[in-house]
Amino acid sequence: MTTDAPRVLIADDQTLIRTGFRLILTARGLDVVGEAADGAEAVAAARGLKPDVVLMDIRMPAMDGLAATRRILAESPGCRVLMLTTFDLDRYVYEALAIGASGFLLKDVTPEHLAAAVRLVGTGDALLAPQITRRLVERYAATAERTAETVPADLTALTPREREVLTLMGRGLSNTELAAALTLSEATVKSHVARIFAKLGLRDRAQAVVVAYETGLVRPGVR
The missing domain is CATH 1.10.10.10 (Winged helix-like DNA-binding domain superfamily/Winged helix DNA-binding domain)
Known part of the structure; x- marks a missing residue:
């Protein structure tokens, strides 16, 4: 957690997404310290760069965003992960929240909302309003797999x-x-x-x- 502008790592398998997010965040005073094209790269980058916030795509090759999030949060408890998804009720978002992600964003987020979300999560807060989280949980809680890791x-x-x-x-x-x-x-x-x-x-x-x-x-x- 940081009181200054958070240091950000962007993990997404699409180069245009990474480039666009980097431009948006740097133009608004945020420090983008690195990029990763898959989960394995994200884990290695987080280990070396020690970002405050990771913008993490859920669906990536080699190692997906969920596996990468587990590894990053286990290795760097002070880091926050903000999931990126195409669908607002993607079933993987539920699991991401359960393992400790601090919220999620749709990839078509406005530049202003993106920067504000990163700053909010960088303070240690959760991005999601409880009502939004509740809607997600209600949809998937009855069928989601229970594990000692999440409960x-x-x-x-x-x-x-x-x-x-x-x-x-x-x-x-x-x-x-x-x-x-x-x-x-x-x-x-x-x-x-x-x-x-x-x-x-x-x-x-x-x-x-x-x-x-x-x-x-x-x-x-x-x-």
């Missing part, structure tokens, strides 16, 4: 209040809405959220929503 073994480390907060996060509530629903201050809610992330090893709210569904705290279609 905590249990939620026993959480207090009853923390489980309640996680459940409401899974339903798409913001911190302001959580505070109102639970009659708490926003500062207290932020403390609960931070402790949930620490206890479950979560990176951001997007992953918290996934975990809320995967562990059964929230069920698809139930409010």
Whole structure:
């Protein structure tokens, strides 16, 4: 995470996409430190260049974006991965969020949105609004493969209040809405959220929503 302009690595098998994104980001003051044409190159580049944010295409030859994301996040916990996809409900995006990606962008994103998204993720935040993540999770949670990598073994480390907060996060509530629903201050809610992330090893709210569904705290279609 960085307070300055984040250092960016662009991983996509299409040269024109990489070139276009580089021009867009550098024109807006972002530091593009490298490019990669497949997942294996992305892993090697991330290891050597230590970017703050990786723009990662999901579908690439040799090693796809999911495999590369797993490797990068395992080797560089401080790095953030922002997935690139052609379809907003690509089933692979769900898995990407579950393993720790900080959000996703469509490849036809506007230049302004692209730069803003990279800056946001570079601060350590998640790009997706919880409601968008919830829609994605509801579509795929019932059929997605469960693995120890994507789901905590249990939620026993959480207090009853923390489980309640996680459940409401899974339903798409913001911190302001959580505070109102639970009659708490926003500062207290932020403390609960931070402790949930620490206890479950979560990176951001997007992953918290996934975990809320995967562990059964929230069920698809139930409010």
